[in-house]
Amino acid sequence: MIRMLLRVLGHQYAGPVRRTVALMTVTAVAEGASYALLVPVLRALFGDTPGDARPWLVAFGAAVAGYAVLRYAGDLSGFRVGTTLLRGMYHRLGDHLACLPLGWYAAGRVGEVSVLAGRGVLQAMSVIAHLLSPFISAAVTPLTVVAVMLVCDWRLGLAAAAAAPAVAAIHVWAGRSMAAADAERAERDREATARVIEYLQAQPVLRAGGRTIERFRLLDDSLRGLHRASRRSLLSALPGVVGLTLMVQAVFTALLVLGAHLALGGDIGAAELLAVLVLAARCADPLLSLAELGGKLRVVRTELARLDAVLRTEPLPEAPEPVRPVGHGLELESVTFRHGDRTVLDDVSLSVPQGQRLAVVGPSGAGKSTLLQLLARFYDVDAGAVRVGGVDVRSIGTEALMEQVAIVFQDVYLFDGTIEENVRLGRPDAGEAEVRAAAAAARLDEVVERLPGGWSANVGEGGALLSGGERQRVSIARALLKDAPIVLLDEVTSALDPVNEAAVHEGIERLVAGRTVVMVAHRLRTVQRADRIVFLDGGRIVEEGTHEELLRRGGRYADFWQVSLTSVAGGPDTAG
Structure with a gap:
């Protein structure tokens, strides 16, 4: 999606976007790595000398503070870049629309362009400011936590790592099952917007002909179609959300059972088991948020695809070496x-x-x-x-x-x-x-x-x-x-x-x-x-x-x- 975003915006924005993505990725890794300090903290607290936990607690506090600074910098960079992208997108879209041949502006374009230039551009450009940071955090932080778990205990770490392909598969399957419903909802949305504009513009003619009731019925039909498409889109999201929730809960339960078995057999201590369970619980929230974030990103991808289609429409070609006419015949x-x-x-x-x-x-x-x-x-x-x-x-x-x-x-x-x-x-x-x-x-x-x-x-x-x-x-x-x-x-x-x-x-x-x-x-x-x-x-x-x-x-x-x-x-x- 980042590749499509840069194609829509123009590659002059590639540098700021890539730097922001890199900063957000480092922030997500820092968040996951900071949890590694919970292991020595808990080991000291459950040991014979709890006072030994003090330096580890200080280190944990410093790591959390460092993560907070990185998170602030990443979010601020996202907002700044997002604002710049929004302004640049409006300029690029406006300049491109002004260059398109008049024949492109056929019936129905008013509603389509209205939605695209309004809500569409805002949604597409909001990915940097609002969606990219939580999505990277939801994907990268759990992977970092799994790496920490591998260091704590390779058996529990491998059990957690084995769940990653299953979570990814469910996420991809949910996205594909929702694609058709999302496309239908977007089409119904454009149709309803065009109907609203048509209804407002045609008021003098409709009132003069006494046809306001019939025209309202057409508008009402398009709005009902939008409502049905939106409902189908929501229903198509349920299997993915439920499947992801069940998978995350099943993995946590499996880690709990495996950890208890290892602890009872004396293979790991209570401190290590508690730390691993805390880390596993910390992974659950971002993984569960992937379903919601995935839906929002699909909407953004749809809007980016529509913007890309408009911007790929060829304007009338300009002569490489323009000639100025000398007469006016x-x-x-x-x-x-x-x-x-x-x-x-x-x-x-x-x-x-x-x-x-x-x-x-x-x-x-x-x-x-x-x-x-x-x-x-x-x-x-x-x-x-x-x-x-x-x-x-x-x-x-x-x-x-x-x-x-x-x-x-x-x-x-x-x-x-x-x-x-x-x-x-x-x-x-x-x-x-x-x-x-x-x-x-x-x-x-x-x-x-x-x-x-x-x-x-x-x-x-x-x-x-x-x-x-x-x-x-x-x-x-x-x-x-x-x-x-x-x-x-x-x-x-x-x-x-x-x-x-x-x-x-x-x-x-x-x-x-x-x-x-x-x-x-x-x-x-x-x-x-x-x-x-x-x-x-x-x-x-x-x-x-x-x-x-x-x-x-x-x-x-x-x-x-x-x-x-x-x-x-x-x-x-x-x-x-």
């Missing part, structure tokens, strides 16, 4: 992209000259948003190439690529902080005047003026305290502040009221001025202002040209346009 050459068994984009080729606007339209599921994500390298293509400034995005460093691109999506996520903090994410080192100018260009200043607290107003988790239009204005102000030469827009006005739509459109026009733009759009004014339009359907480009050219052809785009006109004439624009 965009190009897709024979791009094919698959998601699972589904081909989302199939042999797509298009180009966007620097400073021009491309509108991408088409039915839902045509691959429009995926096209934008490939341009930003949220995924790598399965075939073909995506180029920025004539350079394949796989040859551009991630940081350099992100400097070139500003993205405004339909679903805006804001961090739980102030409006100003969320705008500054676009460029954290921007001056106050630049932030205010970007806000004014996005008409965010209107929102700031009417909010209590102004720029210091908190937006809530995910921007929950702002309306959709207000969140979109923050997103546009953030993109304006970033001042990137390439802008990607994904249906940024599809769900806005007329007032917010007008404000957001005004901000978008300022954002895209003079920049290379690719926009997924359905709104009439957005599509008309594009230099070129592609109609995407089934992952392929079925039409391409200017607005007027496509209308004259009378194809799919013309049908889409007619539906859009009808929608506008009949009420709110719902096309697409």
Whole structure:
């Protein structure tokens, strides 16, 4: 398990961990060795001159004090290393999650990562601070005591040593019998956590549909499944606990019988017999604790395996010698992209000259948003190439690529902080005047003026305290502040009221001025202002040209346009 722990953490932590394990092992040996002094103490006390026990008692006290110092140092080292490991693990996990491709974050990942980053990391890293010392003590101290018993009397020592393989076998058997139950409990735990998160996030939809009772039943079923799995896990532990207890008691009884036989035959004295029995009794407690510690260590090992699996997930590869693009034109050459068994984009080729606007339209599921994500390298293509400034995005460093691109999506996520903090994410080192100018260009200043607290107003988790239009204005102000030469827009006005739509459109026009733009759009004014339009359907480009050219052809785009006109004439624009 230590090997897996170091693999999860990184080998820069190998030195502190190994030193801590060595110190804990020395402490356990010192504890067992100190009991060896009980033999001369008891021999003197049962002898003709009990006063001779005084120096041995002093030596025993000094040995116990030395053990106490070692134990304090070992526990302190464990806590310090554990704290360092916890901090390092959070940093490593966070950095790795930020590098994983967007496709990794599929449905169910939120609950899994929530459990892993919370309780999972704490449990995995607690092994050094809380579990390693008692486990080493429970394993090493009895072995040291057996060595002491061999010195006292080889027959009793051999009898005690013969029990070691049996205790180890029971421990291994118990671990294997519990493995399946522990795995099921962990899976049920993840499922229940995902259900809880889903239930909380879906409250508006569920209440609007009057479906809260059915959804609660699904959540309740997952919690009952977790309860049953936990009960099975506990029941599967009973045979190991009972077996280990019976073995330890049987060994102690055997030593007692053997010792009494040897004492009655005059082969050992009463002092030696009493010392051996005291040592045997001292071995019982740590051996019995092995069952409980083994269960906790199995939980830790499971969490370490899950962390290891996440950290072994390959991020998008970085070019060994990154190239910085000199232009801002965009190009897709024979791009094919698959998601699972589904081909989302199939042999797509298009180009966007620097400073021009491309509108991408088409039915839902045509691959429009995926096209934008490939341009930003949220995924790598399965075939073909995506180029920025004539350079394949796989040859551009991630940081350099992100400097070139500003993205405004339909679903805006804001961090739980102030409006100003969320705008500054676009460029954290921007001056106050630049932030205010970007806000004014996005008409965010209107929102700031009417909010209590102004720029210091908190937006809530995910921007929950702002309306959709207000969140979109923050997103546009953030993109304006970033001042990137390439802008990607994904249906940024599809769900806005007329007032917010007008404000957001005004901000978008300022954002895209003079920049290379690719926009997924359905709104009439957005599509008309594009230099070129592609109609995407089934992952392929079925039409391409200017607005007027496509209308004259009378194809799919013309049908889409007619539906859009009808929608506008009949009420709110719902096309697409």
